[in-house]
Amino acid sequence: AQSVSQHNHHVILSEAASLELGCNYSYGGTVNLFWYVQYPGQHLQLLLKYFSGDPLVKGIKGFEAEFIKSKFSFNLRKPSVQWSDTAEYFCAPLGATDKLIFGTGTRLQVFP
Amino acid sequence: NAGVMQNPRHLVRRRGQEARLRCSPMKGHSHVYWYRQLPEEGLKFMVYLQKENIIDESGMPKERFSAEFPKEGPSILRIQQVVRGDSAAYFCASSPKRNTEAFFGQGTRLTVV
Numbered sequence: 430a431q432s433v434s435q436h437n438h439h440v441i442l443s444e445a446a447s448l449e450l451g452c453n454y455s456y457g458g459t460v461n462l463f464w465y466v467q468y469p470g471q472h473l474q475l476l477l478k479y480f481s482g483d484p485l486v487k488g489i490k491g492f493e494a495e496f497i498k499s500k501f502s503f504n505l506r507k508p509s510v511q512w513s514d515t516a517e518y519f520c521a522p523l524g525a526t527d528k529l530i531f532g533t534g535t536r537l538q539v540f541p
Numbered sequence: 542n543a544g545v546m547q548n549p550r551h552l553v554r555r556r557g558q559e560a561r562l563r564c565s566p567m568k569g570h571s572h573v574y575w576y577r578q579l580p581e582e583g584l585k586f587m588v589y590l591q592k593e594n595i596i597d598e599s600g601m602p603k604e605r606f607s608a609e610f611p612k613e614g615p616s617i618l619r620i621q622q623v624v625r626g627d628s629a630a631y632f633c634a635s636s637p638k639r640n641t642e643a644f645f646g647q648g649t650r651l652t653v654v
Binding site: 461463465471472473474475478519523526527528529530531532533534 | 574583634643
């Protein structure tokens with residue numbers, strides 16, 4: 430069965446700090462991978478996606494993620510966070526089931 | 542191109558009443574997904590529909606919950622005889638085809654009193 434694990438439930442950073450959020454998935458077949466962001470009180474928005482090709486993908490707002498097939502991981506990174514990055518971040522694999530399976534999410538708080 | 546539209550944004554129901562949540566997918570999208578988000582939890586998949594067909598309802602509670610996506614009109618998630626535990630945010634997402642990213646609506650926040 431398809432599943433996903435996000436290790437960091439709550440991350441607190443100061444502005445300009447670097448960010449890395451872990452995501453591991455379990456699925457044996459071909460999988461597409463997504464990171465979504467949910468700002469307070471808002472809906473989910475797509476941050477970035479990986480379908481194939483270069484395993485390092487760049488998304489909006491300076492975020493990037495690296496797909497490491499051997500580790501079943503798709504960690505999200507940003508070199509320097511801003512206060513406006515305060516939000517909840519969800520990793521979601523998409524396999525043959527045709528539905529996004531979401532992790533429990535990571536709540537990021539950035540303090541000025 | 543309007544995004545995924547959900548209405549109402551907020552819905553208050555008394556225990557035992559029915560809740561009907563509507564979702565209009567993006568133009569050209571024929572795949573609709575419903576998710577439920579409880580406080581402090583992630584999004585839980587409920588049901589996946591294509592026009593007039595339920596593709597996957599493995600996340601739907603066996604009783605009181607139903608969903609449809611008719612040929613014309615929005616997708617409807619219907620909860621009969623609501624209970625306090627149904628209070629949550631319900632998100633709808635749509636996509637133009639299989640196995641691609643989904644676009645989310647603003648959600649309907651259901652409160653059962």
